[in-house]
Amino acid sequence: MASLFNSSQEIVFVLHGLNVTQTNRHIYFVFILILYLFTIFINLTLIFAIFLEKMFQNPMYLFLCNLCINGIIGASSFYPKILFDILSDSHVITYIGCLTQVFVTFFYIYCEFTNLSVMAYDRYVAICKPLHYHCIMTIRKVWTLIFLTWIFSWLECSLGIVLLARLPLCGVDIDKLYCANWAVVKLSCVDTTLNNVYGLILTFSHFFQTIFILISYVNIVKVALLSRAERRKFMQTCLPHLITLANFEMSLFFDVMYARYGSNTSLLALRNIMAVEFLVVPPLVNPIIYGMNLSHIRKRKPKHNS
Template sequence: MTSLFNSSQEIVFVLHGLNVTQTNRHIYFVFILILYLFTIFINLTLILTIVLEKMLHDPMYLFLGSLCINGIIGASSFYPKILNDILFDSHVITYIGCLTQIFFIYLYIYCEFTNLTVMAYDRFVAICKPLHYHCIMTIRKVWTLILVTWLFSLLEIIIGIVLTARLPFCSVDIDKFYCSAWAVVKLACVDTTLNNLYGFIFTSYNLSQMILILLSYVNIIKASLRSQAGRRKFMQTCLPHLITLTNFVISIVFDVMYARYGSNTSLLLALGNIMSVEFLVVPPLVNLIVYGMNLTQINCKCIPLR
């Protein structure tokens, strides 16, 4: 099939799925804007609290700070565009704008997975090897893990963007609120085996991270059950991590499976639209609830929110 577009600069993608009436448009805009600002506020509050309080410069809190930074990136990759679309009744995005949105959304996804894996490792060492914790989780090692988390996530998404940017397109209709890699790849006029292989490799990599997390928590739960102090430590430090992880994984898996195999029935379409934005909206929003209110030191230091 011949490409409909000779130059990427001529491409303007049309985003579908956002159905807002003129009457309710400003109500939706105000609600989503408040949600976005509140998400930024609570994540910045946690980040500043961790940075300013020396007693919070422990591995668990430094990893939490990295998670909050990533939450801001995730929220900012989605909210500004949908706010613009609602306010100006615009449902298009340029080629460069689409690739930029894909870059930041998938940077957020990859970094979230890796960050949660590192946090699971930290909790495993803290609960299963408490006497050796400070020897194993040195500050140097913590910052190395954080740096590797971000650099490897950047490498993952750069490869994906390069593979997507090489494709010519025969259509411009994207059946989502925002640009996603698979939605754009499906519009290509050429063979996308390389893109599919890339997706399979990194999906397998993320699944392997999930297996590592599950194995860590099997050992953590076994160790926690041995004493009342262990159970208390599990509830305070591990349960928030499990809540965040479970929510993120379920929404990501549903979005991936629906994008590739879902039908266009009205019920599944509505559910697909909700789940396609859930992992961008909920995890950054609930950081304060699942971490700030469960970790005693964070709860005590978040003075502005008390």
């Protein structure tokens, strides 16, 4: 089937996920704006708290700052556009704008997975090899891991966007609140096997990252059970990480499964919640979970942390 658009036409996608009336759109706008600003605020608060307390020399807190920065990126890939759409009568997005939103969302997902894997490795070394921790997790190595996290995430996203941009399209209707990779792929006029294969490769990559994290924590739990001090360390630094991982993985899994196999005839509210949960909840919940230990963090000197 030939593309409905030629190279000179500007493609404008129509988003069909939003359904608000004139009477309540301002209520939704204020609520979502407050939620967005609060998400940015608590992430920045945790970042500044760590840097002002000079804890940026501790690997765990550097990775936590990276997680918060990525949370801001993830939230910003969704909130500004939905806020604009709520006040607008037409919910549209340009082709370039759509690809940009897909890229930023992609980057957030891949960076989150990779950073959580690195954090698991850091906790494994801290608890299972405490005497060698500062020899293994040097500041130079930590910054290298953070740099590689961003670079690999950028490369994965760039390749995904290249594969998406090559597809000729035969439609402009996206049944979602925002532009997502699979939603655009479904509009293609040609075979999308290459895109599906790349998606499968990334899925297996994330699966193996999850296995790596779980193996790390199996070893951590074994050591933590041996002493009260290690159990306390596990509860303070590892449990929040596990909660973060479980929340992100489950929300992303439901979104992917629903996007591919869900019914468009189901409740709109349910579809919207499942579509945005991984973009809204982790950036909001992660700094709250880790921030609960801030009073404990401030009482400890960085050189005594692991």
